[in-house]
Amino acid sequence: MHWPHPAVAGQLSYGAPGRDISTDADRTSGGSRAARPGTERQTQNMITATTSTLAGHITELRTRVPHLARAAIDRYIEGTVRYAETGIPGYLHRESVHTIQTLLSVCLRSVLEDSLDVPGSLREIIERGTERVAEGLPLREYMRCWQIGFDVLAEELHTTIGAGHPGLRLALTRTRQTYDCILREVISAYELHAMDLLAAQGDDHARVIDALLRGEQWPGEDRGQVPAHPVIALLHLGEIPGENSADPQIRATTAKRKVRLLRAALARTLPGQWLTDLHPRHGRLVMHPPATDLDALAAELEQVSGATVTIAVENATGVDDLPRAAATAAEVLDTALRCGRTGKSSRMTDVALEHHLAHTSSSLPVLLERCRALRDRPELIATLQAYLAHNLDRRSTAHALFVHPNTVDNRLTRVHELTGLDVRITTDLLTLAVATHALNG
Incomplete structure (x- = not known):
């Protein structure tokens, strides 16, 4: 955006430092300036x-911009009924x-x-601000916050520069x-995001996925978009601050924002999505075989949303095989969560042993009976889980549990005392492994 040289009638006209700046009288007096060198020097000074x-x-x-921005937001909160009872969520206040801090800096x-x-200076905050669309904030209310920010700035310009200063009018202009x-850019972005949101909400992918997992045929007319060898991914999304709030509005807003951020990140980082x-x-995804590293995807999704993903x-041989693939993926997800394999991707090959150990049989009650004394000792079960997960290394186990290695030794000794099972004996260790998985479920 290039500014024209401002002409302020009856006052000095200011441009950037170093510009040729003259009074109205100088611009109309022609050569008289050369006849009065003393006056010219005084005027230029x-x-x-x-x-x-x-x-x-x-x-x-x-x-003073940070202080002014906080004052503007405080004024906005005081004048709105939207957050009168609950207060504004912490993330939204920040x-x-x-x-507003960026708005004031750019204006100055x-x-x-x-x-x-x-x-360009405001692109990031304008894009981030469109999240208010999905939170149900009306455009008028959204713009009121920006207007209060500018009002605070105008008041400070009057106070700091002073009404008698010839540069005040330039600063205000x-x-x-x-x-x-800025208003034009903000309103345009807000309206575009609102249209995108309506389009996204119109996609009934959940209904289609449900039908495919019941074994029904693809309901669409265009079979060209159907993956020849679809892959199904099931997502478990951890809780983030705000989702467990006592305030239902904060819970709802936090949950919507979380889903919106995840959906945007998936669209950006996971090509080949079909149904979401x-x-x-x-969450459930049906997609073409992914070229993306899914462990890296889980980390990216956690970074943008704050939730452990x-x-x-599981791969399917075709659309008809999706019910089987989904059932397998569900078992994989359940096993991964039970054995602490979170924040990454898993296939059955990654959790096959844990999956096998977790399945019931007629012999399981016998094994559980031998470990009955551990049922009310969660710290001993947690120690056994960590000990097995870290390949029987006492130091790594202690580090994972944030305890001293001697504490690990003492707990394993206590397991031996309560059950008669010794982790140094292979059959006893396997018994404890099976029982630990079952007790953890």
């Missing part, structure tokens, strides 16, 4: 001093302060900078022009 003073005021205001920069890429440009069904605590994957 006054202009230079005034421009320097204005730049100093703007620099000072920029150092994001709102950051947004525009006073002294001739060429300023306003949309330029910041207003910048704010108007996401909920706050679980565990993925179970």
